[in-house]
Amino acid sequence: MLTDAQWAELEPLIEACRPKGKTPPQDLRWALSAILWRHQNGAAWRAVPAELGPWWHAVQIFIRWARAGAWERLLDLVQSRGVALGMVFLDGTNIRAHQKAAGAGKKGGSGAERDDREALGRSRGGFGTKACVIADGRGRPVGFRLAPGQAHELPHALPLLDQLPGAPKWVVADRGYSSHGFRQAIWTAGARPAIPTKSNEAPVACPDWIYNNRNIVERLWARLKQWRAIATRYEKTAAGFMDVLCLASTLLWIK
Secondary structure, three states: OOOOHHHHHHHHHHHHHHOOOOOOOOOOOHHHHHHHHHHHHHHOHHOOOOOHHHHHHHHHHHHHHOOOOHHHHHHHHHHOOOOOEEEEEEEEEEEEEHHOOOOOOOOOOOOOHHHOOOOOOOOOOOHHHHHHEEEEOOEEEEEEEEEOOOOOOOOHHHHHHHOOOOOOOEEEHHHHOOOOOHHHHHOOOOOOEEEOOOOOOOOOOOHHHHHHHHHHHHHHHHHHHHHHHHEOOOOOHHHHHHHHHHHHHHHHHHH
């Protein structure tokens, strides 16, 4: 259940981003509490406690708002309070997909094209999704990119930097992001990279006093994966899973 303090912060944001032209849903606070309960516990919708209202009501709101882009707008609104750009952090993680995550509509393409579109693939960790995040200096998520589980993180680095509201001072990432071209792009954007080199590369400067802060983004993933619907992907579509990430991130911003 949303606390009074959380609801006081969420209510004006929700009113600003929810779909217009619809009858305002009754007991909206209870419906949102049901949506949060479901994704925090990774349970079936029908398992939502009866005291939070009809489970189908929560499903309808979540899906209708997702199609209208409300959950992404909600995260954008809460970020308008200010993103800490002293240091930003890039990191990716593999998320195992539940068997129920398979089977989205092909939409005219092959099964392989569908899996690529829905960010599902097989890596050494099994069937899952690669989720990449960019976090600000206070460990708050700013943006996400999804890819099939076997994909590399580096191609998503520049699109994630483009989601920042301005140029950071430092861009901190692990060796998976080590690339001369990426470092040059960071310098061109007016920032400085703190990315260690791989064993087969010539060494470049990576200040320890900056790089040692990378645990901030690792702790962010630990907090996000406390939501069981993030630790294990249940959503069939990439858009649906992105909505879950946005909802969890919004709660982290107002916590």
